């Protein structure tokens with residue numbers, strides 16, 4: 550997953566701007582450090598068959614560069630930041646969110662990992678995180694049912710430790726917080742800042758951590774983060790077009806990715822994001838997709854009725870859905 554200080558550069562190195570003369574501009578992506586599973590489905594050197602471009606009414610979106618068959622694994626993605634849910638803290642790997650055996654072999658500073666590799670890679674943020682006492686911050690998040698501040702906390706640790714730039718998430722669509730969210734955000738911000746200060750993190754190290762930064766990152770994370778639900782079932786089951794209906798065992802955490810964040814929403818999607826054994830995301834085609842067609846995923850529970858879907862999309866993501874299904878009030 551997150552390997553060494555070069556990873557931020559490499560995430561963005563893979564984003565090649567092409568076709569600069571034509572409007573709208575498109576971006577293509579290479580598979581980078583994709584897992585062995587993805588390499589089964591597509592040649593390792595081949596970029597995924599997608600490009601990011603501009604849609605007519607939904608900002609940027611992801612488009613197919615060739616015909617994609619139903620059930621095809623389009624690409625995989627590693628998170629830029631992830632965090633276990635507080636209820637899963639002791640049952641999943643602190644780094645990759647994989648389910649842990651009853652007696653985890655790799656434990657350090659009160660947290661457990663599924664492997665030595667995950668333990669090593671967590672050093673990027675954990676060296677800073679473990680210096681502070683997070684009990685008040687975590688209790689506050691638990692009491693108020695907040696999950697996104699945990700992602701901001703981990704992201705801040707990555708910034709302090711020098712493994713991420715404070716502007717790494719600026720490429721994601723910005724958003725604003727509603728007036729009701731502002732007091733909570735302010736409280737979280739002061740808790741986060743004072744927790745770092747109490748741990749003797751210097752003012753110089755915390756220079757990026759302003760209320761404005763916190764609020765901007767939190768708002769971006771709110772509309773771009775994914776709830777990670779590990780699927781039950783074999784890889785072969787998931788490669789079938791039944792992927793959208795594969796049962797999940799419940800959320801083990803939340804994560805933010807770059808490329809998956811460019812997928813727009815549709816209540817009758819042609820693509821689906823899923824997780825098998827850990828936080829590495831897989832984007833799969835749910836039906837045949839033509840070259841040039843936009844790929845869209847469903848952000849919410851598609852089984853809800855029209856009104857409920859519109860309410861959640863408006864409140865949670867700030868847009869009114871005009872997909873074909875919504876247009877016919879289904």
Ligand SMILES: C[S@@+](CC[C@H](N)C(=O)[O-])C[C@H]1O[C@@H](n2cnc3c(N)ncnc32)[C@H](O)[C@@H]1O
Nearest residue numbers: 607608609722772773810811812813814866868
């Ligand atoms: C995760 S981002 C998707 C990528 C985004 N379009 C961008 O330019 O980065 C989610 C945001 O995209 C926009 N969006 C996604 N699906 C949409 C849709 N079906 N109709 C209108 N806007 C949509 C909304 O602004 C939403 O808050």
